[in-house]
Amino acid sequence: MKKSIFIIIYIIMMFICGQPEFVLATASLEVTVRPNQILMGALYNGANISVMGNVPADSEVLIRLTGHLEDYKLKKKGRAMGVLWMNLGIVEIQKVPSLFLLYPSKAVNDSLQAGRQSWQDLGLGFEAVLKQANIVLDSEDKSALFEEFVKLEKKSGLYGTIKNTIHYKQGKGGMKSFSCTLALPSGLPQGVYKLDVFAIKDDAIAGYTSKEIEAKKVGMPAFITSFAFNHGTLYGVLAVLVAIIAGLVTGVIFKGEKAH
Amino acid sequence: MGGFVGLLSGIFGVGGGFLMTPLLIMIGIPPTVAAASDSNQIVGASTSGTLAHYHLGNVEFKMGILLLIGGVAGGTVGVQFIKILRHMGNADFLIQITYVIMLGFVGIYMFVESLQGLRVSKSIEVVAVPKKESKYAMILKKLPWQTNFEKSGTELSIVLPLVLGVFVGILAAIMGVGGGFIMVPVMVYLLRMPMHVVVGTSLFQILFTCINVTIMQANTNHTVDFVLALILLIGSTLGAQMGAKISRRLKGEQLKIILASLVLIVMVKMLMGLLLKPEILLAFVGGH
Structure with a gap:
């Protein structure tokens, strides 16, 4: 009896520990963000944010910047009468971040490009946004529509994967230091943004920290x-x-x- | 950008919304903000342009006011009409098709007519033969409340500009534009006004249309970006003044042929937009 209770508790613990959010809550990284407040005056034309920190030497860095969740009403274009492309209706995409920018290291980006299942399981990329999004429409491939939404947001500079921005330096005690400059778009809406820094090792999250950046007019x-x-x-x-x-x-x- | 659109405004008497709004969207301004802020800057450009044309004696105030009254009435009817169409789900289709047909028809007609005019004035010596009055001219003479329009040098019934104003107002509301593109050919061909007076009078009318749109947009959608409009204004008000001077140096036929070419370019662009698969199959709601 005691043995079976132990096994059940063990399984529950393993299940909980397997969830990324749990890992996020326990592991912590040393990260400095400068500045953590962007003042958008009359001459604001985008801003640079410097992110620096230390991660285990055998891990890779991914930085993610996300905005608050928003609902969007969009015109959907399609073919009418087999010839003409025009707006055929309205699509509502709800609960998606107003900003979603990924800054992967080269190794993380290569893994992203390979489209490995383990990467999707981590729930850090655009797939995670699609999972939590609510797309209101009658009948259509939701992921194809979401892809179009990402294209639209990428055009505004509010969504995207920005490569080759993470630089490493040798550190001490099995650690390495990293630095990254985040170039924020000129069309950045006012609000508080969440900056997540992940240390990734063997397709799993080895370390994590979160900071806030405020953009204020x-x-x-x-x-x-x-x-x-x-x-x-x-x-x-x-x-x-x-x-x-x-x-x-x-x-x-x-x-x-x-x-x- | 402001300077270029202001220049067009001063030369041809069009608001420039058809050019400025897409340009602003291209540089990353949200469509709703682009359209509303553009209306705001057109107020400045058309004030500057109207003043410049007024100094040159090119503004027919009486005609402008009559067209404006008709335009407001037509605009109100048009907005209700578009509401019904939106409810039926056919609005966007109708708007784009109306655009292509109207621009195509007006552009081709203006182009051919002004090209013929240029050829005739170059090659044939004008012989003073009394022209036979057209049926249209005879109908115009029969209409009640004939009034003299001094700057245009014509005598017309006030019913005609009122009715045409309503027509343009409905079309402008359906198409979501200020109406300069339709108003200019209407004044040239149906009201028989000289091209230079048409440009000044059209600007005078656009000024009021855009004042209305700016206040409505600011009140309802909060989409007027004043800083953006101010930056555009600096260029467009100067451009409108220069445009008015250039306009004075060009012949009526030359003005018409350039404007017709612009109209046809916009029409072809819209037609391509309808025929070619768009890069992105979603678009933000709003804009012209």
């Missing part, structure tokens, strides 16, 4: 965003007035030039 853009959302009509009227004044001033300047 400041100065004129922050004021304008708040004004536009809280006083829409007044904002519209002022935008029109400024445009008219700009047009009139240019007109007057040019008229002045003509008089000379």
